[in-house]
Amino acid sequence: MLKFPLSIFCLLLLLLSGCDFSSKKNALSATHYKVILAGSTSIEPIAEKLAEHYMEHHPEYKIEVQGGGSSAGIQAAKMKAADIGMSSRALKKDEKIFWEHTIAYDAIVLIVNPVNPIPNLTLSQIQKIFSFQITKWSEIEKSLSGRITVITREEGSGTRGAFEDLIMHKTEISPRCLVQDSTGAVREIVSSDPNAIGYVSFGGLNNQVKGVCIEGIAPKMENMLTDNPLQKYKIIRPFLFLTSPEPSRESLKFIEFIQSSEGEKILQEEGLIPSYEKIRKSD
Amino acid sequence: MKKFESLIKFFLMMIALSSLSALLLITFFIFMEGLPILFKQGIFSFIGGLKWAPTKGSFGILPMIVGSFQVMFGSILFSVPLALLCAIYLAEFSSPLARNIIKPSIELLAGIPSVVYGFIGIQVIVPTIRILFDCSGFSVLGCSIVLGIMVLPTITSISFDSIMAVPITYRQGSIALGATKWQTVKMVVLPAARTGIIAAIILGMGRAIGETMAVIMIAGNSLIIPLSPLDPVRTLTSNIALEMGYASGDHRQALFATGVVLFIIIMGLNSMANYISRAMTRSK
Numbered sequence: 001m002l003k004f005p006l007s008i009f010c011l012l013l014l015l016l017s018g019c020d021f022s023s024k025k026n027a028l029s030a031t032h033y034k035v036i037l038a039g040s041t042s043i044e045p046i047a048e049k050l051a052e053h054y055m056e057h058h059p060e061y062k063i064e065v066q067g068g069g070s071s072a073g074i075q076a077a078k079m080k081a082a083d084i085g086m087s088s089r090a091l092k093k094d095e096k097i098f099w100e101h102t103i104a105y106d107a108i109v110l111i112v113n114p115v116n117p118i119p120n121l122t123l124s125q126i127q128k129i130f131s132f133q134i135t136k137w138s139e140i141e142k143s144l145s146g147r148i149t150v151i152t153r154e155e156g157s158g159t160r161g162a163f164e165d166l167i168m169h170k171t172e173i174s175p176r177c178l179v180q181d182s183t184g185a186v187r188e189i190v191s192s193d194p195n196a197i198g199y200v201s202f203g204g205l206n207n208q209v210k211g212v213c214i215e216g217i218a219p220k221m222e223n224m225l226t227d228n229p230l231q232k233y234k235i236i237r238p239f240l241f242l243t244s245p246e247p248s249r250e251s252l253k254f255i256e257f258i259q260s261s262e263g264e265k266i267l268q269e270e271g272l273i274p275s276y277e278k279i280r281k282s283d
Numbered sequence: 284m285k286k287f288e289s290l291i292k293f294f295l296m297m298i299a300l301s302s303l304s305a306l307l308l309i310t311f312f313i314f315m316e317g318l319p320i321l322f323k324q325g326i327f328s329f330i331g332g333l334k335w336a337p338t339k340g341s342f343g344i345l346p347m348i349v350g351s352f353q354v355m356f357g358s359i360l361f362s363v364p365l366a367l368l369c370a371i372y373l374a375e376f377s378s379p380l381a382r383n384i385i386k387p388s389i390e391l392l393a394g395i396p397s398v399v400y401g402f403i404g405i406q407v408i409v410p411t412i413r414i415l416f417d418c419s420g421f422s423v424l425g426c427s428i429v430l431g432i433m434v435l436p437t438i439t440s441i442s443f444d445s446i447m448a449v450p451i452t453y454r455q456g457s458i459a460l461g462a463t464k465w466q467t468v469k470m471v472v473l474p475a476a477r478t479g480i481i482a483a484i485i486l487g488m489g490r491a492i493g494e495t496m497a498v499i500m501i502a503g504n505s506l507i508i509p510l511s512p513l514d515p516v517r518t519l520t521s522n523i524a525l526e527m528g529y530a531s532g533d534h535r536q537a538l539f540a541t542g543v544v545l546f547i548i549i550m551g552l553n554s555m556a557n558y559i560s561r562a563m564t565r566s567k
Contacts, residue, residue, distance in 0.1 A: 067531060156338060178419060
């Protein structure tokens with residue numbers, strides 16, 4: 001009877017000593033390296049996740065992630081207010097004063113029910129569907145019938161931001177669209193309603209739903225990574241990390257972590273396409 | 284011994300006050316976070332605005348206020364007849380055995396987590412409405428049905444209690460005058476229990492308007508004022524829960540302000556129920 005509590009006691013003692021030891025180790029290497037990231041609100045949640053993982057293994061680092069939008073991020077990197085600027089759009093000519101690190105690509109895929117035979121949609125058709133100028137499938141293809149159930153994501157969602165940037169441009173998403181707050185929920189509705197259409201990021205595509213070709217190009221990995229403009233899937237945007245041409249050693253370390261297999265795994269979990277690209281200078 | 288007693292009394296009072304302090308804290312924080320944007324936007328343009336696009340600077344929650352009330356009244360429409368007739372049966376007509384089976388079963392409904400109701404709604408009710416009426420299925424109607432089931436136990440058990448509280452002498456008097464059992468219930472018992480039943484309905488309304496998870500799953504969450512029961516709808520609660528994840532700055536504050544509006548509505552409903560039930564005990 002006595003053995004049991006005693007063993008627990010020993011275990012506790014062991015745990016306690018372990019705690020003590022590790023905290024001492026932390027205290028020894030507590031020289032904090034600070035890296036500040038600022039920019040695109042679409043990248044912000046992913047950067048936070050990456051920072052969290054990184055800080056877990058490197059307690060001596062403190063990585064701060066701020067939002068503000070791509071332009072603000074570019075500005076912050078220019079003014080050296082942030083070590084790394086985050087941009088979810090390609091840089092304009094006069095902004096190309098940085099080292100660009102493409103950490104990932106974010107692609108948007110339009111999804112319909114697997115029984116829906118529609119092979120292809122044009123950008124203007126998609127705009128009209130999501131602004132409710134087209135409300136019936138027959139307006140797109142004569143052989144189809146039924147009204148269109150349009151599903152969008154909630155305000156503030158990164159996927160919605162990408163969809164607005166890449167497809168809708170100035171056209172507004174109609175308030176009559178159904179709104180769901182996760183990729184899973186959008187997929188669930190599309191897979192159960194034969195008339196539904198929605199969008200997810202590329203990583204959210206699975207066999208419950210059908211990814212539609214846009215302007216004749218299928219949403220496939222090879223079409224995202226190709227340089228051939230005829231086969232290139234256009235509904236894609238880069239996630240850029242911008243540093244000055246002489247980045248701090250700490251920022252480079254963090255970017256290296258993102259481009260390691262561990263970082264790429266996190267990016268894929270978030271539905272992004274890793275860039276498979278190592279650090280290089282922009283031209 | 285006396286000292287010990289007063290110590291216990293003090294201790295219990297502190298516990299009671301701590302739950303009160305939770306209420307104060309919640310109120311304080313909702314108002315502190317929500318009021319700035321209300322004043323910045325103007326209370327009327329916030330409450331009366333038709334367009335909600337918080338990342339583009341439009342903060343109007345009228346469609347959601349209307350939606351919340353529609354769903355609330357819809358659920359009452361479904362639940363009140365069911366709950367009331369059920370309470371009458373249990374209180375006046377059922378055998379003790381039937382009562383012992385039915386009443387706990389209805390109360391069990393209250394214990395089912397709302398996400399389960401939402402799941403059943405999305406698996407059963409939404410597809411049924413979609414097929415029957417050729418619409419998306421995400422609708423005021425579906426929401427009302429599911430919420431109606433969710434508020435059943437609240438309305439049933441409070442109505443039951445207030446029917447039981449009607450003194451037996453009322454019934455005896457009515458029967459003695461030659462009324463049948465149903466006539467007695469209709470003419471004597473229900474009017475006597477009226478205030479309690481109304482309080483029950485108002486509490487049910489409070490529960491319906493505050494429900495979030497199930498509503499998000501089956502309402503469709505569109506930003507329009509629903510013009511037919513088959514239109515999708517967004518309620519105040521689901522607006523907060525839907526967009527909390529990524530909201531920042533003004534958007535986040537606007538969600539808190541939505542909370543302020545909801546808070547005031549629910550406070551109003553609850554004090555109404557309190558007032559009515561107090562009026563009931565006074566009249567006895």
